[in-house]
Amino acid sequence: MEGTGSYHRDWSEENRGRQYQQHDQHRQPEGSGSHYYGPQGDHSRQGNRIPEEVVTPPLAASASSGSLMAAAVDFKTHVDQACRAAEEFVNIYYETMDKRRQALTRLYLDKATLIWNGNVVTGLDALANFFDMLPSSEFQVNMLDCQPVHEQATQAQTTILVVTSGTVKFDGNKQHYFNQNFLLTAQCTPSNTVWKIASDCFRFQDWASSN
Amino acid sequence: MSERQEEQKRHLQLMKRGADGNEEYSGTFQEEDDSVEMRDVQDELQVRHTPCNVTHKRKVKWHYQSQIHITVWKNKKALENKVGETMQDRTLRNWFKVTIPWGRKYDKEWLMNSIQNHCSVPFTPVDFHYVRNRARFFIQDSSIASELKDVSYKICDEENQKICIFVNKCAAPFSVQNKLEPEEMYQLEMTMNKRYDVTQQALDLQTLRFDPDLVGHEIDIILNRRNCMSAALKIIEKNFPNLLSLNLCNNKLYQLDGLCDIIPKAPMIKILNLSNNELSSTWEVSKIKGLKLEELWLEGNPLCDTFSDQLTYVSVIRSYFPKLRCLDGQNFTSPTALDISSPDLVKPCQKTCKEPEELRNLIRQFLRQYYSLYDNGDRQGLLAAYHEESCFSLSVSSNPEDIALNSLCDIYKESRNMKMIKDDYLRLQLLKHTKHDVVRSLCVLPKTQHDLNSFVVDLLIQTDTMLCFSVHGVFKEVEGSSQGSLRAFVRTFITTPGCCSNLCIMNDELFVRVATAREAQCSLSLQTPTSVFNFKPTLSQEQQEMVQSFSTQSGMNFHWSQKCLQDNEWNYIKACEVFIMLKTEGRIPMEAFQ
Numbered sequence: 047m048e049g050t051g052s053y054h055r056d057w058s059e060e061n062r063g064r065q066y067q068q069h070d071q072h073r074q075p076e077g078s079g080s081h082y083y084g085p086q087g088d089h090s091r092q093g094n095r096i097p098e099e100v101v102t103p104p105l106a107a108s109a110s111s112g113s114l115m116a117a118a119v120d121f122k123t124h125v126d127q128a129c130r131a132a133e134e135f136v137n138i139y140y141e142t143m144d145k146r147r148q149a150l151t152r153l154y155l156d157k158a159t160l161i162w163n164g165n166v167v168t169g170l171d172a173l174a175n176f177f178d179m180l181p182s183s184e185f186q187v188n189m190l191d192c193q194p195v196h197e198q199a200t201q202a203q204t205t206i207l208v209v210t211s212g213t214v215k216f217d218g219n220k221q222h223y224f225n226q227n228f229l230l231t232a233q234c235t236p237s238n239t240v241w242k243i244a245s246d247c248f249r250f251q252d253w254a255s256s257n
Numbered sequence: 258m259s260e261r262q263e264e265q266k267r268h269l270q271l272m273k274r275g276a277d278g279n280e281e282y283s284g285t286f287q288e289e290d291d292s293v294e295m296r297d298v299q300d301e302l303q304v305r306h307t308p309c310n311v312t313h314k315r316k317v318k319w320h321y322q323s324q325i326h327i328t329v330w331k332n333k334k335a336l337e338n339k340v341g342e343t344m345q346d347r348t349l350r351n352w353f354k355v356t357i358p359w360g361r362k363y364d365k366e367w368l369m370n371s372i373q374n375h376c377s378v379p380f381t382p383v384d385f386h387y388v389r390n391r392a393r394f395f396i397q398d399s400s401i402a403s404e405l406k407d408v409s410y411k412i413c414d415e416e417n418q419k420i421c422i423f424v425n426k427c428a429a430p431f432s433v434q435n436k437l438e439p440e441e442m443y444q445l446e447m448t449m450n451k452r453y454d455v456t457q458q459a460l461d462l463q464t465l466r467f468d469p470d471l472v473g474h475e476i477d478i479i480l481n482r483r484n485c486m487s488a489a490l491k492i493i494e495k496n497f498p499n500l501l502s503l504n505l506c507n508n509k510l511y512q513l514d515g516l517c518d519i520i521p522k523a524p525m526i527k528i529l530n531l532s533n534n535e536l537s538s539t540w541e542v543s544k545i546k547g548l549k550l551e552e553l554w555l556e557g558n559p560l561c562d563t564f565s566d567q568l569t570y571v572s573v574i575r576s577y578f579p580k581l582r583c584l585d586g587q588n589f590t591s592p593t594a595l596d597i598s599s600p601d602l603v604k605p606c607q608k609t610c611k612e613p614e615e616l617r618n619l620i621r622q623f624l625r626q627y628y629s630l631y632d633n634g635d636r637q638g639l640l641a642a643y644h645e646e647s648c649f650s651l652s653v654s655s656n657p658e659d660i661a662l663n664s665l666c667d668i669y670k671e672s673r674n675m676k677m678i679k680d681d682y683l684r685l686q687l688l689k690h691t692k693h694d695v696v697r698s699l700c701v702l703p704k705t706q707h708d709l710n711s712f713v714v715d716l717l718i719q720t721d722t723m724l725c726f727s728v729h730g731v732f733k734e735v736e737g738s739s740q741g742s743l744r745a746f747v748r749t750f751i752t753t754p755g756c757c758s759n760l761c762i763m764n765d766e767l768f769v770r771v772a773t774a775r776e777a778q779c780s781l782s783l784q785t786p787t788s789v790f791n792f793k794p795t796l797s798q799e800q801q802e803m804v805q806s807f808s809t810q811s812g813m814n815f816h817w818s819q820k821c822l823q824d825n826e827w828n829y830i831k832a833c834e835v836f837i838m839l840k841t842e843g844r845i846p847m848e849a850f851q
Contacts (some may be wrong), residue, residue: 130682161716189655198722209652244717251770
């Protein structure tokens with residue numbers, strides 16, 4: 047319950063001074079094919095949703111039992127959840143990176159780490175500076191794969207591994223092929239699951255020659 | 258007490274001690290030279306009744322495991338004066354043996370440090386050795402003994418099993434009990450000094466037992482025996498602490514428990530010759546992995562015959578000694594790129610981990626072992642590396658411009674690209690779950706040869722339960738329709754610490770793409786012809802002709818011409834273009850043209 051409370055508080059804080067919220071109703075990015083919004087009821091929350099959050103519906107078992115980590119959830123459910131979260135995440139992440147760079151750090155955990163072509167950036171402040179410095183980008187993701195991470199490794203903190211690849215063009219630089227992988231962790235509430243980036247590893251495919 | 262009674266008492270002590278009556282600690286025992294034993298028996302017949310005679314007459318009344326130990330030991334103590342005996346008695350009294358059942362499972366340093374941490378007073382373990390699965394050492398202080406008794410069941414191992422420690426009173430350990438006499442020590446020191454080469458800082462102790470000086474003085478230095486090894490190490494510590502090279506060839510060594518004690522005494526040893534001994538398994542060699550060896554000789558030991566192929570043998574030994582450059586006379590290339598200060602490896606570690614060097618070594622070792630099995634062995638061996646419920650998936654690059662990708666997609670059919678595959682069922686199918694499914698799908702992938710020199714590792718997350726890292730590198734396909742093609746990959750491993758400081762893979766994601774010409778050439782220039790990781794395929798007639806004409810046209814030697822063609826998928830024209838490009842950039846080393 048505490049989690050839900052702070053979640054609401056966050057909303058109100060975020061909503062202040064938000065200009066573009068009203069016309070960012072396109073929660074369904076083109077070409078993704080993922081159907082995040084199931085029953086019509088979900089649309090009612092759309093207006094309150096912050097764009098820069100990756101949210102998926104809770105696992106069916108946990109919604110009914112009230113426990114966030116029901117052991118009864120089988121592998122298939124984990125995979126489905128991972129796929130859904132990964133697709134949603136990838137759409138939001140790259141769109142935010144390209145079009146709303148200043149909001150990108152909202153997708154990261156406080157202690158998240160970014161390894162960008164071998165350079166380590168840790169903590170939200172450093173990340174904010176880093177993304178600020180980076181020229182504007184145009185990403186094209188051609189490949190996406192994901193796996194649920196076994197809970198023995200994560201100490202029952204739901205985590206998924208997301209792997210992407212594609213092309214990117216930074217302003218003033220030539221186009222590069224890139225590989226990127228993320229570890230996303232879930233913050234579960236009874237009503238939904240919010241995913242945040244715990245680690246982000248990005249490399250140009252030709253990083254060696256671009257130094 | 259009369260001499261006879263004294264001697265009988267000692268004999269009875271030997272019998273009571275049972276297994277420890279042997280002056281060797283380990284279970285299997287090899288017989289000394291018959292000739293020497295005969296010599297001893299003749300000398301000692303008046304002094305005491307040797308156990309071996311007893312054993313033979315009475316059908317093995319006492320034996321250690323399944324071996325009969327026949328030990329003959331010159332014991333002059335019975336002849337010493339009373340004063341000497343009293344002093345000796347003091348050092349022989351109050352000994353305790355500390356046994357850790359299943360101690361063999363644990364890394365020795367970790368185990369001893371854990372025990373030491375639970376002890377308020379620092380202690381020095383004497384004669385640490387292994388007996389089958391047990392680890393055992395001796396201490397002399399009764400207060401420490403009782404503290405150690407309390408440590409039992411206090412230490413948890415990586416599998417959360419409590420470690421049990423037994424402490425018992427016992428007779429003095431062999432190195433103390435059978436300590437060399439001062440005259441013997443002196444003679445040994447003289448002999449060792451003679452065998453020391455100051456210019457090389459090298460000590461040659463090969464076939465030490467039959468050194469004429471020692472034989473002449475009737476001193477029997479059998480290095481297998483803890484007391485002899487201990488004496489030799491004492492002299493090394495005193496006279497040659499900066500020793501660089503040690504030759505222990507031909508000393509019938511079948512265990513290295515004793516040699517292990519050299520690590521703090523002569524830590525700078527870089528060259529070690531253990532050839533022509535009786536070491537039967539690499540476990541013995543792992544006991545001395547605290548030494549930072551650069552050159553090691555092991556040939557002529559039974560352990561060499563236990564390996565079916567050279568590469569596995571070399572990689573196992575190299576995993577113990579990361580700085581190793583030469584094994585049995587064979588040089589390797591310069592250390593893997595992971596050892597050379599790879600800036601990319603340094604940066605992530607600085608921020609995220611507390612012990613960067615250890616972690617790097619752990620990852621290096623993991624990758625070496627993993628790819629050794631992946632490339633050279635039957636990949637079935639990888640079952641040991643994966644967790645029961647591990648996952649694996651494969652994805653293949655989908656750059657529309659790359660025509661060579663067609664071959665890639667044919668081979669790597671199980672590519673799980675969620676941008677292309679929308680069906681939930683198929684997505685589930687392509688994610689391999691449980692280690693058997695994972696290894697099964699790995700076995701289906703083409704055989705490869707990874708270039709460990711090309712590996713760059715990014716450390717993503719490090720917690721108590723999780724170590725997550727990404728490896729970028731190149732590999733060659735060594736079979737199938739794309740034989741010789743160079744691929745680049747990114748592989749993300751999510752691991753947990755397993756047992757015996759191994760990593761256990763929970764998640765494994767592999768991304769494969771065609772290597773760029775640049776990557777091909779980098780890989781080419783790093784590998785020399787004698788590289789351990791080099792791959793030499795058998796060429797078809799057509800390919801051989803191509804190599805010949807390419808060599809003539811380019812001026813490069815056959816080896817480099819072949820490599821250039823191989824890395825460009827035997828596309829002669831493409832290879833020419835790449836060659837010209839690199840030549841104008843000056844990136845082809847001189848040796849290619851010799």
